[in-house]
Amino acid sequence: MLYVIIIFLIISFIDLPNLIKKDSKKELIVVCSILCFGFILSSLYALGIDLPSPLVGIENFLKNILKLGYKDQ
Amino acid sequence: MVFRYISRKIVSAQNRNKVNHDAILENGGLAISKNLEENLDFIKSAIGESQDLKIHEFAFGEHNQFSGALVYIDGLVNTIQITESILKPIVSNRKKYKSLEELTISEIRRSILCSGSVTESNLFSQILDGCLSGSTVMLLDGFSKGLIINTEMWEKRDVTEPQTETVIRGPREGFTENLRTNTTLLRRRIKSPKLRMDHMTIGHKTATNVCIAYIEGVARPEIIELLRTRLDSIDVDAVLDSGYIEEYIEESPFSIFSTVGYSEKPDVIASKILEGRIAIISDGSPFVLTVPMLFIESFQTAEDYYVRAFYASITRLMRIFCFFIAVFVVPIFIALSTYHQELIPTTLLFTVATAREGTPFPALFEALVLVISFEILREAGLRLPRAVGQAMSIVGALIVGDAAVSAGLVGAPMVIVVAITAVAGFIIPSQTDSISMLRIIMMILAAFLGGFGIAIGFLGMLVQLATMTSFGVPYFGAVMFSRDQQDSFIRMPLWIMEKRPKNIVYKDKQRKEVIIPPVKSDENVKQKGQDNFDE
Amino acid sequence: MNKYNRRIYLIIILIINFILTGCWDNNELDTISIVTGLGIDAAENDDEIDLTLQVSKIKGTTGYEKGAVGQGSSFFVMEATDSGILSGIDKLEKQIPRSIFLHHNQVIIFGKEQAKKGIKKYMDVFIREHQMRMETWVLISDSTAKDILTATMEQEENSAIGLSKMIYSESRDYEVLSTKLIDLTSKMMEKTTSPVIPIVTVNSENGNSEAEISGLAILKEDKYIGELDLERVRGYSWIMGNCREIPFNIKTEHGYADTSISNIKLKNKPKFGADGPFISIDFKGDVSIREIQGFEDMKTNEIFAILQRSCVEQLKKEILDCFNYSKNLNADIYGFGTEFYRKYPKNFEKLREYWDEIYPELDMEIDINLEITDTGKVLNSLYMEEKTDENR
């Protein structure tokens, strides 16, 4: 977990300064949100919590509700 | 954090105020005074009582009523030329000059002196520059202008065969330290009027003359502009060798591969200029830089173009193969012996295993020790005087290797593999530095991640090559599907290569008119109805 | 240093701190013991097996004594009895300081009793385990696998490598005498065919022992039910095709001839005839005569005619002999079941369950034509009549 935090500190410390200097607000927001999302994901992974993957979710939706899947004998 | 500190340091170093000029330039603005003694005292104070400064006073005119002085640095000038073409005509001048009014500096320059390049100037800075760079300065009492007469002559090394790029076939002359001989060597090769030689001086203290040679219409103007801005921005004390310039103008300084090519042979530089590149000749260094450089150029040697096409392409492919051997063989051996033992055939595996049985160190440590000891021996071989050096490196390698094996510190296969890579590294002279660095990186990757590590290293190298550009030209464009393929991995026969390299050349693309396959003795001649040989 | 370079160093930092934590898979050459042979024998109680591993002994040559690689046998054998192969290997791994390295395993040997009990149970690990390779040879030992693996060969370092080299050269002539793991698995997956595995016997006299292939074991439903001796193996290999040149000697009342049959073109087509399925085989081959004895004063073309006729008969006899043997063992060693399945997939589905009844009634229609093409250096020999003008 500590490892993940250190990695994200390094990334943000190197990447963000020139973004702030360029002060294009919109871009800063987007980049920060993606980095935070990544941080949350990787910290969850480091803590061992398994997130349900959307791909399986959609596929179950297709299979059960729309009955689209092939029958696997 | 470390890199931020370094970057701040560099940035602050650059934009320190550009004011602290050198002492000479400050009062360079002073004009020459009329009184001769005053001028001479000033020059003595500026240049100091150095032993090789000569001041020759003379008197001339009908009743020796005018007095003047010649100031020059002994050794830089041609004393015979001074006496012949300067002193004798002035002193023995028949025309009678009564007073100062009749005599004017320009008249002296035109009528009396009979030496080629004479310039007038009334600024002390130009006087001192001229005096220090080999011309004699004539100051006359009562005149506020001085004459700078170009009388350069100093010991020059004559044109010899360069040590680094020995060639079996092809011209053997190499550049020397003198800028003028270098430019003449180039002029003799490219006699077209379009060959431009622009002149610049770089360095406050050394003021080395740098000449940029290119062919109008072939070299791209934007690259010339880019080069000129970069050369102007070099604001440095001394430029003793073209290596200094290379470091300042290369584009990606922190990458392993160099983006500025250099060579010591005029025919190589001439061929590069004809291909649209720009040569930078700096006074005092036999190595001439060529810009922009492509990665594939380091595999091209002069000889490739003088030997028949088929043999040349085979040697070039062999050179590329040696590059891979030099970089990848030791890591592959480490990966094989520690990660993928299944790739080694069974019987060979037993011999390798028996060899590695006694050795205490892990494979990576062993390989590092051997590679570094080979590098040390190679460096020692270079630094020692010629005769001893050769013997030292070879004998040293053998003895050290053999002793290590018999002492059981190192496995025999490892010594063989490292020896092969060390030798293979020398085949591509201009890349030996990048090869030794790459090899160590790949070894570490192989030791920690095995075959996958080598794949990562190889891909990293490819990406690094792809991202690098040298003066706007993609550094490793040889892999793209374009006309440049004719001369990259293999060299097509000369009569096929009719256009210059695609992304370097500007307008004048055509090297020669049309593809004429070489005349076959009988059917071509009859076909065109030319007078064949026997008529 | 523009921001572009700074980004590169960010990435390189990321790579380095991930790589430096590396070397999970790193096992130095002196920390692995290289397994060259693996033997499975029947243990006392049924669900356990005796696992024997032949490991090559690596003696360090560098350092204190510099001699040739140690003379004598440079291998040692490890045994364990366990219910599964991998659990057996783990048990063995505890006994020796080095980890067991199976990639270089040359040969898998099943003991005879184990073959009788059935080998399908233990096949799964050979496919699933990453280190097991699909092209290792499979053998059945005449006695127990341990004897084969402990035998010390004269020339080779250890018996497994010797065996694999022998099989490799043997299979040049008789393709059938070598079964790779992949052939065995694919035959086992075809329900109707019964796989065939070479049998290796060891006869050890005065210390050193010689292993040799002495026939083919037939397994039905992965149990050992019988074997083909070398004679029948030749009959079997005529049908299986892909054999390059096979020596063949014929005794006729006139004399003895030693020939070899080569460039065999074989077509065996399964057909559904009037009275049920049958196999039609047409066999073309060239006979080259190597040695002739007897045939006193006969003309050359007479001799050739006799030889050809007797070759055809002998060939037919051998093929039928082996075919009948397999029929009364009710083991489809030729894979005719799959041939039928491949040609007529639709109506074979119905036959598949009854294959055990159909196979014994299967009959075979053979037509063989051989030409005598090469008679060596001499057109006729001492015994034959002088070639006078009239009978040329």
Next chain:
Amino acid sequence: MKIDNGKISASQFMFAVACFIQASTLLTAFFISVTKQDSWIVSIFGFLIGMIFLWIYTALMKNFPNKNLVEINDLVFGPVIGKIFSFIYIYFFLTLSALNLKDMGDFVGIAIMPDTPTIVILVSFMCICAWAVRGGIEIVTRYSLFFTFTTSFIIIVTFFLAFNDIDFNNFLPIFNQPFMKYLQGTHIISTIPFGEIVVFLMVTPNIEIPKNKIGKYFTLGFAIGGISLILIILRDIAVLGNVITLFTFPSFETLRMIRLSSTLGRMEVLFAVILITLMFFKISFLYYVSVLVISQIFKLNSHKNIVIGVGIIIIIYSTNLYYSMIQHMEHGSNITPFQWLIYEFLLPLITLTVAKIRKISSSEEGN
């Protein structure tokens, strides 16, 4: 408003398409387990149906020469619905790169380094991809010729080397499986390897060819990729026969069987390294496209900043994509084709038809 104005030449684009398709040799396990020995027929059908997808994409490219997918969506469906379509594509591209990364991780984990945790493999691989993606489209596709050449060379060499193991009546019981199986097989192959070239719609502005010739280069690249894929499947079936259904990576098994001489066998690490370079190209291209889509939607002025963020998301997403390999295989061969069908076939078709109905095409507006 072009985010990355790197220029790639026509031949590079062609070889990029070819290399993209060739890189999916690892995924052949999906449909081979369905149509055992007739997979080569199914792959030919899949190739033909892939041509239909190709026709849709070239039509889109011709209508909107210098517009990438997001701009087309905005143009055709207006800003709001266009954004929704683009968000769907973001999800699709991210899942694609995560899936390919997971395949690469499993393959390297099984083939070369059984004991290394996959996260280490994924991160070190993604670092190199991030470095390439940061360089832009030119860097990513620069080596497409080199990779395609090595792959085709390897395919031909392995075909001849495996010749003594090849047994041609492994193909024999042809067409004796229920028709449903062939439908499913064709469906899988036409969506997973061949349908994925929808990503090239994102790159049309960077390609430097006259717009009428783009179809020719696209189909040529597609053909090279398709033919090499069919060759691989032919080789696998010929060598492995009915054993093929057992393995998760059938082509890797055939490579293990190849034996140069009596001693020099076991070459699979060599082939694994070459497959890694191939997967590098495919994953860095997908990674680049997903970064481009995000930066195009949010109208960032340079795509370089979000590269690392997206990379981390892809890595973590690929680790918890499926719980186990079995679920991956089962879903992959049964349900994923339908899901891919939506993104690769339905959405582009809708965009094309709506564009035709509303007679929008950027070539008229001439910007």
